[in-house]
């Protein structure tokens with residue numbers, strides 16, 4: 047008996063790697079099942095710039111006009127320089143980075159890679175960013191919206207209960223737009239641990255939150271995709287550049303499906319010129335410094351019913367009459383976002399944190415709103 051026990055231990059030790067291999071194999075099979083077969087089997091277009099990479103003195107391979115340098119040349123389809131820089135500041139590899147025409151491209155490609163039109167579905171929190179639902183509609187994919195709790199907290203069980211075998215993607219957004227709060231870490235973890243499909247976490251506002259977010263977890267969860275963007279904290283909304291960050295297998299699929307030259311030269315150059323960690327952090331600090339007095343002043347106003355907690359560069363405010371206040375502000379040249387028709391956001395306005403001067407103009411205007419008529 048004793049002998050058996052001592053013999054079993056090295057045997058188990060030997061079996062562990064085998065077990066790992068089997069697990070890996072199984073996750074590979076599941077991964078293949080997640081991807082649309084036509085995409086999994088797709089032979090991607092190979093451009094001239096794909097086939098030859100490197101420096102040469104004579105380029106006669108892409109039917110370009112030899113004049114009008116540098117705009118005559120096709121841009122780098124792999125955005126290598128840009129990815130090198132992003133990899134460095136985000137502490138990940140180039141193979142874990144997809145660069146797209148804003149987050150919108152990442153969202154659309156997620157549908158096109160994983161969701162069979164007319165058959166598969168996705169689940170998402172409600173309320174959230176509107177593009178997930180629009181993209182689902184464009185791709186003819188059923189969209190299952192699952193309400194957040196009254197305090198905008200994520201209920202992982204409710205979201206998981208809404209999924210079935212055809213649910214390929216769950217969309218989370220943290221900090222969430224328009225509710226401004228981070229999704230609870232344990233609830234997100236529960237979804238990552240229990241959902242068999244792709245989990246997207248849109249982190250457009252992560253720079254404004256006091257957490258490093260979910261990017262470090264892409265090494266642990268092969269089904270996690272994190273979206274980030276240059277449109278908010280980096281101050282580059284006009285440049286149109288967004289990121290999907292995930293394990294290299296998922297990123298390879300994004301690269302297969304994207305337009306060959308999806309990020310143009312002007313965008314690549316503008317991001318490279320403007321990408322400056324220090325400047326971005328200064329802006330974020332400044333915006334966060336403006337956020338607190340804005341919240342404090344909003345709370346004191348007669349028009350305000352409730353100011354929700356914010357982990358982002360905007361605040362959601364419940365007011366006495368959102369439509370009338372929106373119109374009133376518009377008349378004074380101050381534009382906020384009227385979210386009063388959005389689920390759980392009745393009578394709510396979404397207000398971006400601006401400069402100190404802009405925020406004061408908003409508060410002054412709201413002070414003069416005739417609450418009682």
Ligand SMILES: *Cc1c(COP(=O)(O)O)cnc(C)c1O
Nearest residue numbers: 148149150175223250275277288
């Ligand atoms: C603003 C925003 C984005 C940014 O989209 P881009 O296409 O990168 O400009 C992405 N997700 C959410 C939730 C947003 O609010």
